[in-house]
Amino acid sequence: MARKIMFKEAINEAIRLEMERDETVILMGLDVAGSAGTGQERDSWGGVLGVTKGLYHQFPERVFDAPISESSYIGAAVGASACGMRAIGELMFADFLGVCFDQLYNQAAKFRYMFGGKAVTPVTIRTIIGAGFCAAAQHSQSPYSIFTHVPGLKCIVPSNAYDAKGLLATAIQDDDPCIFFEHKALYTTKGDVPEEHYRIPLGKANILQEGKDVTIVALGLMVSVATKAAKQLEKDGISCTIIDPRTTSPLDQDAIFSSVKKTGRLVVVDEDSSRCGFAADIVAMTAQEVFSSLKAAPQMVTPPFVPVPFARNLETAYLPSAAKVEAAVRQTME
Numbered sequence: 001m002a003r004k005i006m007f008k009e010a011i012n013e014a015i016r017l018e019m020e021r022d023e024t025v026i027l028m029g030l031d032v033a034g035s036a037g038t039g040q041e042r043d044s045w046g047g048v049l050g051v052t053k054g055l056y057h058q059f060p061e062r063v064f065d066a067p068i069s070e071s072s073y074i075g076a077a078v079g080a081s082a083c084g085m086r087a088i089g090e091l092m093f094a095d096f097l098g099v100c101f102d103q104l105y106n107q108a109a110k111f112r113y114m115f116g117g118k119a120v121t122p123v124t125i126r127t128i129i130g131a132g133f134c135a136a137a138q139h140s141q142s143p144y145s146i147f148t149h150v151p152g153l154k155c156i157v158p159s160n161a162y163d164a165k166g167l168l169a170t171a172i173q174d175d176d177p178c179i180f181f182e183h184k185a186l187y188t189t190k191g192d193v194p195e196e197h198y199r200i201p202l203g204k205a206n207i208l209q210e211g212k213d214v215t216i217v218a219l220g221l222m223v224s225v226a227t228k229a230a231k232q233l234e235k236d237g238i239s240c241t242i243i244d245p246r247t248t249s250p251l252d253q254d255a256i257f258s259s260v261k262k263t264g265r266l267v268v269v270d271e272d273s274s275r276c277g278f279a280a281d282i283v284a285m286t287a288q289e290v291f292s293s294l295k296a297a298p299q300m301v302t303p304p305f306v307p308v309p310f311a312r313n314l315e316t317a318y319l320p321s322a323a324k325v326e327a328a329v330r331q332t333m334e
Contacts, residue, residue: 001194001195001196002192002194003192003193003195004190004191004192005161005190005191005193006161007158007160007164007182007186007188007190007191008049008050008051008187008188009193011126011164011165011168011182012046012053012054013193014168015027015052015088015168015172016054016058017169017197018169018173019055019058019059019062022086022173023062024084024085025062025085025088025172026062026063026064026080026085026087027055027062027063027087027088028065028066028073028089029047029090029092029126030047030048031044031065032046032052032055032056032066032090033063033064033065034046034056042056042057043055043056043057047092048092048093049128049184049187051187052090070096070097070099071099071102074089074100074104074125077123078103078107080123081108082108082111082120086122086123086124087122087124088124088172089123089124089126090125090126090127091125091126091127092128093138094128094129094141094142094143094144094181095139095143097125097127097143097146097147097179104125104147104179108123108152108153109150109151109153109177110152111152112152113151113152121176121177122172122173122174122175122176123177123178124168124171124172124174124178125177126180127181127182128181128182128183129141129181129184129220129271130183130185130220131308131319132184132185132319133184133185134310134311134312134315136310137307137310140308141272141273141308142181142220144157144219144248144278145273145281147179147249148249148278149276152177153179154176154178154202154247154250155178155181155248155249156168156171156179156202156248157220157246157247158180158220158246159186159218159219159221159224159244159246160191160223161189161190161192162192162193163206163244164186165198166198166199167200167202167246169197169198170201170202173199174202181220183220183221183271186220202246202247203247203250203251203252205243205252205256206246207242207255208223208242208243209227209230209241211230211239211241212239212241213238214233214240214265214332214333215240215259215260215262215263216229216230216240216243216267216325217256217266217267217268217282218243218268218269218270219244219245219269219271219278220271221271222269222271222320223242223244225269225320225321226325228322229326233326233329233330238333240329241263243255253285256282257289260290260293261290264295264296265294265298265333266286266294266298266332267298267300267325267328267329267332268283268298269301269325270301270320271302271303271319272303273302273303273305274302274303274305275305277302279300280300283298283300286298295332296332296334297332298332299329301320301325303318303319304318306318
């Protein structure tokens with residue numbers, strides 16, 4: 001039975017159901033229990049934005065507060081997962097992944113390969129991405145492209161509450177290390193989410209709508225931006241297919257290529273940096289694989305190649321918008 005719940009509630013529910021089903025699932029992060037040693041009520045936070053609130057009281061032996069040392073507790077999550085647990089490490093902001101980069105890039109991602117397939121590391125790292133809150137350059141990035149670049153890591157970028165629950169459940173039970181990127185602007189958005197447990201396979205895109213003129217590929221919050229643009233374009237008779245890949249690695253290339261073969265046009269909307277980013281990757285693969293189907297040069301709608309600005313007017317100008325997507329689509333139609 002489905003009911004409308006918030007994106008962050010769907011994530012909380014996914015973790016709770018997996019912890020109920022599997023005693024090897026543990027959660028660690030900053031303030032996921034909260035107030036330890038202060039004499040105040042535990043579970044006062046549930047993480048920096050309260051996403052895991054309530055889980056400590058249900059699973060007090062499996063929810064652990066960590067010190068402010070990302071390298072230590074993400075390393076602990078990787079190590080625990082290599083030794084029989086299924087650890088969920090909550091990293092406050094994706095911007096801090098650099099602090100624990102070696103544990104993921106050089107360790108967890110390589111264990112299965114270096115040990116001839118005999119080692120598995122079913123760790124899930126949950127982290128927050130996204131600009132739009134004037135949180136400045138060190139708390140507003142969306143660096144999923146960096147980790148998509150790493151063989152052995154699986155990267156997940158949900159765009160709605162239903163997908164967030166189903167994809168996170170899959171990630172927790174996956175035997176490979178997964179990084180789960182949650183856009184902060186989506187936390188309070190609501191969607192229809194079944195109460196029961198379900199999973200969504202990694203590497204399977206969601207085609208939100210079918211159109212005949214242009215293929216738009218978008219991730220996370222950018223899916224709603226693309227949808228808004230497509231509605232405006234439809235008024236002028238321009239029909240768009242919207243594809244949400246859901247995961248950047250594995251990537252559902254077939255869904256993208258199949259659509260471009262039909263429409264002949266491609267626009268990729270991406271909040272990550274433009275250079276060597278997800279949008280550039282999609283455009284390059286499409287040009288290589290289905291070049292003969294293209295009727296116009298593919299377009300990328302991305303931020304400029306600068307750090308995320310702090311000032312609200314500059315941040316607004318920095319971000320992809322429905323108007324920018326609309327302009328890019330119209331350019332492919334010329």
